[in-house]
Amino acid sequence: MMVSSQTRHCPAILISAPASGQGKTTVTAAMAYYHRLQNLKVRVFKTGPDFIDPQILAYASAQPVYQLDLWMMGVKHCQELLFRAAAEADVILIEGVMGLFDGESSSADLAQIMGIPIAAVIDAQGMAQTFSAIAFGLANYRSQLAFAGVIANKVGSIGHAKLLEESLPKSMPLLAAMMKDAAVALPSRHLGLLQASEISDLDERLNHAAELLTSAAPCKLPESVAFEYIESKRLPQLLIGKKIAVAHDAAFSFIYQANLDCLEAMGAELQFFSPLLDQALPTADSIYLPGGYPELYLQTLAENKAMQDALRLHHQAGKPIYAECGGFLYLLESLTDCDGNKASMVGLLPGSARMQSKLVNLGMHSLQLDKGEIRGHSFHHSLLEIAIQPFAVSVPQRNRNCSEDFFQLGRLQATYLHLYFPFNAQLAAGFFL
Structure with a gap:
């Protein structure tokens, strides 16, 4: 039986951005798909009450995707879900919601309380050194946050990726650079992305996205995070036989x-x-x-x-x-x-x-x-x-x-x-x- 002092260590990262529309879901799905192709067991979570993005992420990781929200679920329940995942996964990816600091239960709040480092996805098209300024602002707006680095999205070329990397301070690594290609864009409608079952070529899109993500440099595993044991509450057996x-x-x-x-x-x-x-x-x-x-x-x-x-x-x-x-x-x-x-x-x-x-x-x-x-x-x-x-x-x-x-x-x-x-x-x- 597990005791309260038990911890699990697993590489983990929370993937956020300055705003919605920067490509968080595409990048997270590409990372999940890439690591799965390396025969790693990937567990993905989605920050906030979302149903559509998790379908894409579940397809990419070949594992069920659970939500994490401090207000709707409570801190202990979020910790419990992460501990369970860490007990069986080789890597944990958490997709953020909106911008890093947006909302009354933000991605930054979740990362800080759970002790998970942040990777910021920044849409880099039409951008050079300003990329570094945005990354620096995200990393330093709240001093208590662990900031792993940045992921450049919609990069124009290998040279562009190099320019972005050189603009960053040494303390802020460029974790990945995803080349721009309309073929990997995920189609959407009024409530968000199309459902995974509606995208007939989703496998091809994700495979191509994983290739683009690693074309400039290998996609490395994030740093290991310690997840503390949270005892699961035994639920009342009210539905037996139902x-x-x-x-x-x-x-x-x-x-x-x-x-x-x-x-x-x-x-x-x-x-x-x-x-x-x-x-x-x-x-x-x-x-x-x-x-x-x-x-x-x-x-x-x-x-x-x-x-x-x-x-x-x-x-x-x-x-x-x-x-x-x-x-x-x-x-x-x-x-x-x-x-x-x-x-x-x-x-x-x-x-x-x-x-x-x-x-x-x-x-x-x-x-x-x-x-x-x-x-x-x-x-x-x-x-x-x-x-x-x-x-x-x-x-x-x-x-x-x-x-x-x-x-x-x-x-x-x-x-x-x-x-x-x-x-x-x-x-x-x-x-x-």
């Missing part, structure tokens, strides 16, 4: 791997199904409809009457359904996309939603229910009209953000929020009982 049908396809894929782990750790048996393709539900005691892109598959979802009937029968039988964001929209009477195309949905909730061209709500939230608090986040482009009153209302982490409603109709519970189950596993189990 079968939960989890929607998972191109329309419904925004789900924390930690949520699935949490349900299984409480004894649940998970069975996956596709509202797009399947004509019937698996035999199950309850249903989990996660978020995703139902607006992109309106007609297919509307035409699958057999699945809609199955969900209605499940609800009429008094069995639990828990739905969030895209899954929530699917249970409304109708959904309209940005082009005005309207389609009938399942109709278990008396309302409709319409997609907007701009973001409607984004941010972290706390939700208080009968069994305590649970935390999560919202990120959606739709406006809702609904004829029932909410059972509860969330409290945004930031005052300027809008709250989100939590609805309950019989054994059906639904919300725009993406809730993080391990924050309050007992409460989360109640969604399926």
Whole structure:
């Protein structure tokens, strides 16, 4: 049995940037793919509540990707996940969120608390010595941070990479230089990058990105980091014998791997199904409809009457359904996309939603229910009209953000929020009982 003084050592680095759009995901995925090609076991984490980037990173590393967020998850839970990874990995990569110091639970905060050095990705196109000034500012803005060095992205040539390297002080190494090539760019839409399953040539893109990353110099392993042992809390065995049908396809894929782990750790048996393709539900005691892109598959979802009937029968039988964001929209009477195309949905909730061209709500939230608090986040482009009153209302982490409603109709519970189950596993189990 492990004791509290045990530590694990593993090379680790947090990959951040001065801002969004600098190429963090491409560089992190390229590094993961490169190290995997060297027969190393790579574990990748994503800072913040993101679902799409982790799909790309999971493909690149061939391992599940977990989120790390100090506020939504808590410090100890983040430490626990990192310790577990360090026990089995040859290298740990953590992709940051937005700019290094952005947000109330920033990448810098995470790196400082976890003791992980930072590598800053800087888009170097059209830049020479100013590259060094930006790197110097990031490294020295907060003195307590461990700064491993910088990664130049979109470099024009080997000579350009050399010029950038020479501009840096000796204390700040150029860890890698990734050559500019539009062929490795990851395609995106309104919520971010395309999902990994939608990029048919993802393997070729990542392989090429790994080659570009190492064309100027070898990509070395980061320094080893000590991860302290954190004792795992034994979760209540509230779901033993329960079968939960989890929607998972191109329309419904925004789900924390930690949520699935949490349900299984409480004894649940998970069975996956596709509202797009399947004509019937698996035999199950309850249903989990996660978020995703139902607006992109309106007609297919509307035409699958057999699945809609199955969900209605499940609800009429008094069995639990828990739905969030895209899954929530699917249970409304109708959904309209940005082009005005309207389609009938399942109709278990008396309302409709319409997609907007701009973001409607984004941010972290706390939700208080009968069994305590649970935390999560919202990120959606739709406006809702609904004829029932909410059972509860969330409290945004930031005052300027809008709250989100939590609805309950019989054994059906639904919300725009993406809730993080391990924050309050007992409460989360109640969604399926």
